[in-house]
Amino acid sequence: MFKLLIVSCATISLLTTSIRADDWPHWRGPTRNGHSAEMAWLDQWPTDGPRVAWKAKVGLGFSTFVVAKGRVLTTGHADDKDTVFCFDADSGKVLWKHPYPAELGNKYFEGGTTGTPTIDDERVYQLSRWGDVFCLDATTGRVIWSKNLQKEIGVRIPDWGFSGAPLVHGNLLILNVGDAGMALDKTSGKIVWQSQNKEAGYSTPLPMGHGNETLVLLGSRQSYVAVDVLTGKEAWRHRWLTQYGVNAADPVVQGALVFICTGYGKGGAMLKTSAGQPQELWKTKVFRTQLNPAVLVDGHLYGVDGDTTSPASLKCLEFATGAEKWEHPNVGSGALITAGGRLIVLSGTGELMVAPASPAGFKPTARAQVLKGKCWTSPVLANGRIYCRSVPGEVVCLDVRKP
């Protein structure tokens, strides 16, 4: 996928609106695992932090950013509406907005948007917590098609609403809706396949190669499931009970190894899936990623262990064995990505840190308080800029381009 992007970029790089090499068009970035291939960015900052390119306010929510062709999108909630915002990446100017009525949905948390939109070339896809699906024109924000799955076919809405980002695969739009996902025709919104009408989990559909096929991994209410992307046929299912059905963190995949990990004290398990039904290779109780998944760098997992209600710490685990390498306490319910062998961590209270991804320990080379208040959303690095948001919806775009 990533190679493909580079190739297509080279051929069309003269067009001003072309995909740039280091775009981040969907949740978890170009390779869907929290990795950016960007190497040349500043990982040492002046004491007051990197230059703030622009700031914005988007309303309450947990949606992270997607970036492509000079546009940056995120969502937030205010005044009984969710809004998809499209900003100009350079100036922070609002290019368009797409508001739609939505409930606050503040059951046990402040509420607001939880999912992230997806950019697919000239289209933007958005799944709301309450089952609205929008296909928008990426240039204008015009609605190309929209529907509400709850109203159309009565799908069951999980306790905190749908939160996985849509996945585009060929002509299909895969959603974590139903017991084991659902696929729509991305051009029309027509349902192509669907699963049993049971409560979904909260992860984003994650594609995974399996022989010549592509499977999609989904966190469901009581299990992690793999289905054939084209038909929705179930390949395997691993029973995984997490409190309140919060199978939220995406699996971390390497070859046929699938690491699943959830919060509320549950922990993680390494699954070997080459033989069909998964086998558990190891389990851990000391790594519990509640909302944001870990990143895998050179045989080690890095992620936030602990719930939003706990002090939560950053941890490093060996991928092969599950052995804990280090713990950095009190990062809060933050999130991280990785680029060029470094971790970019946004703490639960808005401190942005950069540190080499190393099993030897967590030694930040840069840190700055970039936001105030609660931050539970993953930062994003795209084209030399880091985007961060807080729960109330303060957005900062930080310039980390090398001069």
Place this chain on the structure above:
Amino acid sequence: MKLTRRHFLRAAAVAGLATPFTTRGADAGRKFRTALIGAGWWGKNILKEALASGRCQISALCDVDAMGLEIAAEQVSDLSGKQPKTYKDFRELLDKDRPEIVIIATPDHWHALQTIAVLKAGAHVFVEKPTGHTVNESRAMVKVARDAGRVVQVGLHRRVGPHHASAMKFLQSGAVGEIGMVRVFAHSAGGPEKPAPNSEPPDGMDWDFWCGPAPKRPFNSKLHPGGWRNFLDYANGQIGDWGVHWLDQVLWWNGGEYPRRVFSTAGRAIRGPAVLNAREQTTDAPDHQVAVFEFPKFTCVWENRQFASNDAEKHRIGAYFYGTKGILHIGWRDGWTFYPANKKEKPLHEDPQLQEPDGHNLKLLWANFLAAIEIRKPAAARLELAHRSSVLPMLAMISWRTGRSLQWNGAREEIIGDAEASKLLSRPYRAPWIYPAA
């Protein structure tokens, strides 16, 4: 059992018994067989304290939601290395497991029947607040407990919370002067409400059993887990939830005396009208409520609001005691603060000492419960006390439903001269469950 502590110790010594009652440490190796009914959010918090005390072995868990039950069982075996037995039906648990202590952390509409069943099975009870859903249920619990001679501790951990205890001392020292009025309140964010679609209950959930003696609403994700608080069939709104804690502080201070008159008004001004049909539903609890409790020597006002939450008001939750020497606020995470009437004096403040993540003092309450069992010290949040704090919101609800104030005969626990309101002291049960006789 009418033995005084000294009597008992002497009797035990004579008999050469090493019962768990002798002293706290004497038989520390022996663990109470402890069971939990209602393995949801709070049940698991209590369970953790029971295990952490080192004095309890979790022998059995019960829930009508198989998934929640399995998750709780996994947590117990993680924490203790022992796998508890699991049951859907609490009657079967009591029958087969024969626990010595039972924790009840089900939704409010189950507290009375389950407490009574546990007491009749001979175990001590730790039951969550409020004690019941209607007044006569709660009275029946008190009556059965009196006959059973077992300890019943109610989950009002604010009775032992360090900053509550010191605030109470401060009040009782006279530092706030004569108190003429108390205001208790809990405000939080919220807005208009849209109905959510009804659905099949989740796999492994016995919804009929969950509803039990209460009306059976169509299943809806707004209800379970936790959301039942906002449905009047199963709870009494914010006043019946947060209100119990803060009204209990008032009754702690005034020695448990009942008010003689109660009036309440409430509504869904912001949430909008309640919806319930075959397709969808909203909650039906009010989004704001005011209740006035007239005591012989002071007036107490309860207020809750689930909208318009910002920092305009200094405290969002707690109790204000208005005295001639100043105003005392007892809060939650904001501890207590005394604002002196004399402008020259500085405010006094004490931070809370809470257990996180959920900001409670269950460890202390559990220790107090075990002490009550072992050395017969009266439990700090014993049923007789918690019953009264639980009854106040129920009376407010009756006043709101009937649209008039109630005269309350506290000594007899009767509404004076109002047959229609008096009827609401009980409610019909759904068969086969039978309303407990007070």
